[in-house]
Amino acid sequence: MSLCDVTLREAGQMPGRAYTIEQKIAAGTALDRLGLPLIQTGFPITGEHDTVVTRRLADTLEAEVVAIARAREDDIAAALESGADIIEVFIPISDRQLEAVIDDSRESAFDAAHEAIDSVRDGGAKAHLTLMDAFRTDAASVAPAFEQFDAPITLADTVGARTPPFVAGYLRTLAELGVSINRVGVHFHDDLGLATANALVSSQLGVDRVDVSVASLGERAGNPALEECVVAIEQDGDSGVVLDELVPVCRAVLDSLDETVDPRKAIIGEAVTAHESGLHTAAMLEDPATFEPYDPEMFGGTRQLLFGARTGQSAARELLERAEREPTDERIENLLERLVDDGPLELDAALEMAERVQ
Ligand SMILES: CC(=O)SCCNC(=O)CCNC(=O)[C@H](O)C(C)(C)COP(=O)(O)OP(=O)(O)OC[C@H]1O[C@@H](n2cnc3c(N)ncnc32)[C@H](O)[C@@H]1OP(=O)(O)O
Numbered sequence: 001m002s003l004c005d006v007t008l009r010e011a012g013q014m015p016g017r018a019y020t021i022e023q024k025i026a027a028g029t030a031l032d033r034l035g036l037p038l039i040q041t042g043f044p045i046t047g048e049h050d051t052v053v054t055r056r057l058a059d060t061l062e063a064e065v066v067a068i069a070r071a072r073e074d075d076i077a078a079a080l081e082s083g084a085d086i087i088e089v090f091i092p093i094s095d096r097q098l099e100a101v102i103d104d105s106r107e108s109a110f111d112a113a114h115e116a117i118d119s120v121r122d123g124g125a126k127a128h129l130t131l132m133d134a135f136r137t138d139a140a141s142v143a144p145a146f147e148q149f150d151a152p153i154t155l156a157d158t159v160g161a162r163t164p165p166f167v168a169g170y171l172r173t174l175a176e177l178g179v180s181i182n183r184v185g186v187h188f189h190d191d192l193g194l195a196t197a198n199a200l201v202s203s204q205l206g207v208d209r210v211d212v213s214v215a216s217l218g219e220r221a222g223n224p225a226l227e228e229c230v231v232a233i234e235q236d237g238d239s240g241v242v243l244d245e246l247v248p249v250c251r252a253v254l255d256s257l258d259e260t261v262d263p264r265k266a267i268i269g270e271a272v273t274a275h276e277s278g279l280h281t282a283a284m285l286e287d288p289a290t291f292e293p294y295d296p297e298m299f300g301g302t303r304q305l306l307f308g309a310r311t312g313q314s315a316a317r318e319l320l321e322r323a324e325r326e327p328t329d330e331r332i333e334n335l336l337e338r339l340v341d342d343g344p345l346e347l348d349a350a351l352e353m354a355e356r357v358q
């Protein structure tokens with residue numbers, strides 16, 4: 001399974017955003033440190049901005065650079081002009097989107113996609129196909145695309161309407177209809193807060209490609225969070241990314257784009273690897289895994305043990321022992337009082353206090 005990062009293209013669609021070319025180049029360059037196979041950079045028909053970003057990143061990144069295009073000659077020409085390695089042609093496939101977006105039939109959309117894919121290949125790029133709103137389309141209407149097109153096909157939950165049980169059932173139905181799941185890519189949105197869960201279910205069922213974005217940046221509620229998918233996949237599998245760069249790269253991308261996340265954001269929030277509860281810190285001094293799901297350092301993050309008003313006798317005793325002081329009852333009480341007054345303190349500062357306390 002390959003992860004495709006879509007941050008640059010999806011984040012650029014968020015209302016009010018006007019990233020500069022240099023911001024996107026910095027973000028794309030940082031992303032490349034993760035060793036991702038695919039980085040989607042933009043939609044070149046929208047203008048010079050996405051064309052320049054795509055061209056510069058296609059010239060410099062190790063990852064294959066993906067540009068998107070409608071199934072139209074002008075879009076394909078613009079995408080080819082941008083120098084993208086892969087051009088991802090997208091067409092609507094649900095009845096609702098066929099009517100409202102292109103006012104045409106599924107057969108005509110397929111015909112346009114065939115022509116577009118031929119043009120992409122004639123122009124020297126690789127072609128991928130995305131079926132918009134696929135997850136709101138009867139599987140029997142989606143399965144024929146896998147017979148008709150030899151390109152990799154991504155199925156999009158364009159409005160983020162689906163749940164993990166639905167996604168699993170949908171992919172199994174496609175398999176029963178003869179589709180090889182290892183040809184399927186998936187693109188989810190987080191409108192129900194389930195994009196990451198949907199991505200993981202798809203990954204477990206053996207899809208070929210999963211689209212992700214840093215901190216879920218993307219249209220409306222965004223996409224599966226890159227950092228959440230990587231850490232979750234790594235619990236029992238291989239995400240294929242450079243693990244100890246994960247947190248630094250995600251933060252570098254956010255900095256480049258001038259985006260912030262809540263301190264409590266999973267994996268990359270500043271607060272999510274900090275612990276102050278007395279029962280937890282006491283046990284974590286012995287064995288950090290007691291109260292954490294993964295070692296943050298494995299992903300380039302840092303664990304923070306804090307000592308203050310919530311510290312209990314066990315942790316105070318351990319601090320004194322580590323500071324090579326006899327943990328008498330009086331000393332434990334004094335240390336706890338000092339921690340209430342001056343805390344919360346990080347481990348080193350708490351140890352210094354334990355060294356000095358009467
Ligand atoms: C699901 C996604 O996230 S897709 C990406 C969404 N991103 C954006 O929309 C980026 C910002 N958009 C834009 O800058 C503009 O909308 C542009 C440059 C893309 C297009 O602008 P315009 O040419 O003025 O057209 P407009 O936005 O009205 O698009 C409608 C046209 O696209 C056609 N179209 C829409 N989707 C497709 C498709 N997948 N394949 C082929 N044609 C399509 C419609 O049929 C319609 O064609 P018509 O003009 O011949 O009637």
Ligand SMILES: O=C(O)CCC(=O)C(=O)O
Pocket residue numbers: 068088089090130131132133156157158159187189
């Ligand atoms: O991923 C693409 O190629 C565009 C389609 C998309 O973003 C979506 O359907 O949500």
